[in-house]
Amino acid sequence: MSVVLIIAIIIIMLVIIIIGGKDQLSWKFLSEFPQEGMTKGGIFPAIYGTALMVIIMSLAAVPFGVITALYLTEYAKETSWIAKGVQFAVRTLSMVPSIIFGLFGLGFFIKFVGGGLDKVFSGGQLIWAQPNILWASLTMALLTLPVVIVSVEESIRAVPRDLREASLALGATKWQTIRKVVLSGSKSGILTGTILAVSRGAGEVAPILFTGAAYYLASLPHSLSDQFMSLGYHIYIMSTQSVNVDQTLPIQFATTLVLLLLTFTLNFVAVIIRSRLRRAH
Amino acid sequence: MKEFKIKTVDLSLFYGSKMALNSISMDIPQKQVTALIGPSGCGKSTYLRTLNRMNDLIPGVRITGEVQVDGFNIYDKNVDSVNLRKQVGMVFQKSNPFAKSIFENVAYGPKINGTHDHKKLKEIVELSLQRAAIWDEVKDRLHDSALGLSGGQQQRLCIARTLAVDPEIILMDEPASALDPISTSKIEELIYVLKENYTIIIVTHNMQQAARVSDNTGFFYLGELIEYGKTKKIFTGPDKKQTEDYITGRFG
Secondary structure (H helix, E strand, O other): OHHHHHHHHHHHHHHHHHHHHOOOOOHHHHHOOEEOOOOEEOOHHHHHHHHHHHHHHHHHHHHHHHHHHHHHHHHOOOOOHHHHHHHHHHHHHHHOOHHHHHHHHHHHHHHHHHHHHHHHHOOOOOOOOOOOHHHHHHHHHHHHHHHHHHHHHHHHHHOOHHHHHHHHHOOOOHHHHHHHHHHHHOHHHHHHHHHHHHHHHHHOOHHHHOOOEOOOOOOOOOOOOOOEOOHHHHHHHHHHHOOOHHHHHHHHHHHHHHHHHHHHHHHHHHHHHHHHHHHHO | OOOEEEEEEEEEEEEOOEEEEEEEEEEEEOOOEEEEEOOOOOOHHHHHHHOOOHHHHOOOEEEEEEEEEOOEEOOOOOOOHHHHHHHEEEEOOOOOOOOOEHHHHHHHHHHHOOOOOHHHHHHHHHHHHHHOOOHHHHOOOOOOEHHHOOHHHHHHHHHHHHHOOOOOEEEEEOOOOOOOHHHHHHHHHHHHHHOOOOEEEEEOOOHHHHHHHOOEEEEEEOOEEEEEEEHHHHHHOOOOHHHHHHHOOOOO
16 A cells, blocks of 8 residues: 555656656757756756766775775674774764765865865965865765665675685685676676766765855866756755746756656666676576 | 605694594595595595695684695695695586686686786687597687586586696596586596596595596595595405495495
């Protein structure tokens, strides 16, 4: 019964969004800058900003996540306090509300690291101690790290033990075995984890609220110290702070639709890869 | 004293406090096939795995005594177990080819050892597959996945993979127990040919196989080496009654 209810609610939501936004959707919409105070034009910079942000986020989160997952599965003794500590940290991290990440990003990355960088490299001039795409991406990376770790861990554990034994019995070192058998056998898991992280990162708004997202920028971000526009933030701003909410309504719906399609597609692809991976074993 | 390729001296193995091998002393001659027989769980595989230090992978394992390969104790502090395993290869009960192509499976060992010249690798792969009596069956599909081979073929591929590293000793842990009779006899023929160049130690549940294939046989029971000697003698006139009971099927 409750399943039917949930599905019904989701369908109703989707229908409202699709009806409200489908007319606005067009190639022009996706490739133009917003005009006339967000009441006309497109959302290209928001798409570009979101894409750039998730790329930087992945460059940070994926290697670090893979290393952590490797450590937990291949190097740490299950009962050691370090392993337990890391597992606990990962679990806790996955439960933290996303706004907390935003505050952490502000306090740690912008004020502490950024402030430190400014003191050391530019003699106090304000360059890094402010919101930009780098800090926002790193903050988002923290939020999506557990997703990557869990997915990679799962696929590493799925590599059968007898393949590792075969490699070791041929005179390979542990690290060679990890590189050539374990990691190469976990490629799908790493990919799934990345896609899930990207999908999550594309949609979250709270972590980038204070750390880099901007309401309107006349040009695209050129360097790591620039701010950026993002789909999620764009929807939030348009629906709460735009001058004429009615006029921007179709654009809000369309932007929501774009974001939903993006997230759905990414999740769908991740699920397919994951089920193929499971069937292969 | 290079008469014996492998010599274990009072070898005992403990899982924690539980003793799995009790003071095993065996002299294994070069370029012959030595079979280890005995009922399930009596320590044959555990003993086999001490010979290439695969037991090191199990936490809580303790060894006393010595395992000498070419006169050197392989459990000595200075011995690198990674290098040891290039000299002492192993074929497992259930074939375990990598999820790679046939070529890449066989080339795995040489690549680990630093051989990257493609021409050399091709030579090694062909030679190893020939020595494992599987070259004709796979020569036209070297770059197909190894997982597409039948069980018997996969096992011969695993043997080829082990041969590619050019070990002097090959350990086989029930290599044919998961295979049909035809594949089994192919493996047995292979063992007969391989012993010209390699020292082979094979664990087997199948007594007829041991009698067919080996020069020497050791009978294990409950972690102890009950009797060890020439295969002919063990199977026709063993010294110990326990051995005779096992051979004639009174228990097992």
